[in-house]
Amino acid sequence: MPDRDPLIRVTAMPADTNPYGGVFGGWLMSQMALGAGSLASRVGKGKAVVVSATDFAFPGAMAVGDELSVYCEIAATGTTSLTITAEGIARERNGEATVKVAQGTFKFVLLDENDRPREVAL
Template identity: 45%
Template sequence: MPSDTNPTGDICGGWLMSQMDLAAGTAAARRAKGRTATVFVDSMSFLRPVHVGDEVSFFTEIIHVGRTSLRIHVQAWRQTRFEETSDKVTEGIFTFVALDEDGRPRPLDPDPEDALLEA
């Protein structure tokens, strides 16, 4: 929306980063089977601008699972209203920690698929 733009008329990087955090948070909460919190954002790359009216899609991949934390690679892709092609516009790595009911880090349950991440 126009209210999400910077002075040059492109969508603000902060808005994109916020949406990427939401997407990664969903992946983290599903894997953790509970509450998680963002603790670190690494390797943010803003590759292309996003314009008002573009459709933006977010894709996540869990790339590492530790004892209490997860690293999630997030990509944002845009598609204009007038074309069928998509362009990757942003990517980054977000680290989340699993939290217990008191908001303290808690161990993640083991998942056999986590071993595949290390391969």
């Protein structure tokens, strides 16, 4: 397991599978977006919305019951945006074996109380 704290941790359930019985890539992307959004809101100190999601890859597979941990870090800061890389690591249900199952990049724009872009103040 990486030597860092996950932004979120969740267990894959039967409803999260695709027609072939594997965990659906869309579910993985949504969990990663939640983790990245948590970091964007915390660092940006307010409302942050996704404006793009790119560079996704699914190098491994996870099964129902496996635990997904989402790790994120800021890759770049713009005038009103934060670019965040996300990585999903699955841990087998009844053990300690882990595998990277997803990675991708999200761009968030920070918004003010009127939902207008505001500057990043780090």
